[in-house]
Amino acid sequence: MTALLAGSRAVFPSSLGAPRLFAGLDADHRALDLAGHVAVHGPLPSADLPRLVGLLDAVGLSGRGGAGFPLAAKLRALSAPARRVVVNGSESEPASAKDRALMRHVPHLVLDGALAVAAAVGARRVTVAVHDEWTATALTRATGERVDTRTVRVHRTGDTFVSGEARTLVRELTGGPALPPGRRVHATERGILLANAETFAQLAVLLRLGPRRFAATGTPDEPGTALLSVGGAVAHPGVLEVPLGMPLGLVLRHVGAEPSDTVVLGGYHGAWLPTDPALPLSRRGVDAAGGSFGAGVVLVAGSQTCALGELARTADWLAAQSAGQCGPCRFGLPALAADVRALLRGHPAALPAAQRHAALVDGRGACSHPDAAARYVRSGLAVLGDELNAHRRGGCGRPVLGVLPIGRTS
Amino acid sequence: MKLELDWTRCDGHGVCAQLLPDRIDTDEWGFPVLAETAVRPEQLTAVRRAVAACPALALRLDNTRARPGAGGSR
Numbered sequence: 001m002t003a004l005l006a007g008s009r010a011v012f013p014s015s016l017g018a019p020r021l022f023a024g025l026d027a028d029h030r031a032l033d034l035a036g037h038v039a040v041h042g043p044l045p046s047a048d049l050p051r052l053v054g055l056l057d058a059v060g061l062s063g064r065g066g067a068g069f070p071l072a073a074k075l076r077a078l079s080a081p082a083r084r085v086v087v088n089g090s091e092s093e094p095a096s097a098k099d100r101a102l103m104r105h106v107p108h109l110v111l112d113g114a115l116a117v118a119a120a121v122g123a124r125r126v127t128v129a130v131h132d133e134w135t136a137t138a139l140t141r142a143t144g145e146r147v148d149t150r151t152v153r154v155h156r157t158g159d160t161f162v163s164g165e166a167r168t169l170v171r172e173l174t175g176g177p178a179l180p181p182g183r184r185v186h187a188t189e190r191g192i193l194l195a196n197a198e199t200f201a202q203l204a205v206l207l208r209l210g211p212r213r214f215a216a217t218g219t220p221d222e223p224g225t226a227l228l229s230v231g232g233a234v235a236h237p238g239v240l241e242v243p244l245g246m247p248l249g250l251v252l253r254h255v256g257a258e259p260s261d262t263v264v265l266g267g268y269h270g271a272w273l274p275t276d277p278a279l280p281l282s283r284r285g286v287d288a289a290g291g292s293f294g295a296g297v298v299l300v301a302g303s304q305t306c307a308l309g310e311l312a313r314t315a316d317w318l319a320a321q322s323a324g325q326c327g328p329c330r331f332g333l334p335a336l337a338a339d340v341r342a343l344l345r346g347h348p349a350a351l352p353a354a355q356r357h358a359a360l361v362d363g364r365g366a367c368s369h370p371d372a373a374a375r376y377v378r379s380g381l382a383v384l385g386d387e388l389n390a391h392r393r394g395g396c397g398r399p400v401l402g403v404l405p406i407g408r409t410s
Numbered sequence: 411m412k413l414e415l416d417w418t419r420c421d422g423h424g425v426c427a428q429l430l431p432d433r434i435d436t437d438e439w440g441f442p443v444l445a446e447t448a449v450r451p452e453q454l455t456a457v458r459r460a461v462a463a464c465p466a467l468a469l470r471l472d473n474t475r476a477r478p479g480a481g482g483s484r
Binding site for chain 1: 417420421438440
């Protein structure tokens, strides 16, 4: 079964363990309106900047965007009041649906967090970047219900993978092209405080619970919950809120995953890993296993599809998503994808070529796309040894079903 | 001092690799592979010449200390 978490389709939010972000959602997953939001979560305490940073530091809240960069560090990097707070809900990773789920079903949590930060840093504008119309409508409706959202604007981002990248988004919002800049300028240097939508929602929960209650779930190093986008060969795809550190096996069982030798964690800037049911789903746990938590994407390849073919499809997609600005990425990623296709056809020389191309593109571009794409492909090749051997001998006998989602339909 | 390359400007002309063969190689598509970005004082003249010669103005000498990378956040 192919399970797409595409833009315009419904995203089913659920939880393993007590929900926090998804608290109060009924079986129909109707959006919590303002009254419902206040009934479930209570009033939002105010906090000045030092208190905000103190709370974030007390629980070590990692950013919930792909890089996991802590919000506290961004706040500290501001040398002057920020002009604008940007909520990055663009979610251009095709397999991720958590930010959409938040903004469609519990938009007021995201708005609470963003407005709290805006007040603390003196920003007069809040921009929420989203991709699809359903999410934009849900957010606009929610802002309309509140009196404190006069300066909140919803911005629709484009279709490309790169359009969700932080510096690209900042550039687009400040009148530039939707392309990564050639120089590594951080958003805070331009007076913009940008963070992932879920980060703001987690902050809204933290403000209400305080550090001790916030840390009642999760791990000592990574307290709290995280949103996982679970898809691929599973019976119940969707967005799952789990305490950080939840073992992978429990998640796979909960979603009715097909037996699978491998999983992809962190999406296509993440890594293929052998399926280890005991693997703790936390940044530390996944890092220790040689992977990357990223934005919490969990994809199951399953046992019915040709996994090497899935790697080839996603490698092709990564190559196509190059912004095309930088030679090594523009030429190197297609070469790498071609190497994977050659491995599908059983050419032995394609493996050293793939390794060479992956090493060649690493670090040689304006953004992290070539680095992360190369790491993703290498990880696939590393765990699919048996597949590679089978294809060298003529094939694995399985069709390429297209289980891993690419592109989005919005 | 650090030799920085703006990848969005580089077009693979290869002038830098010709002028600084000990420091810059080219890949199979003609784009520079920088072996070393730190520039010692005695190397400055030669490096400055390459920076000035790049047809795409893609090279830059940077005086600031490298910031810890924040990565691309989403």
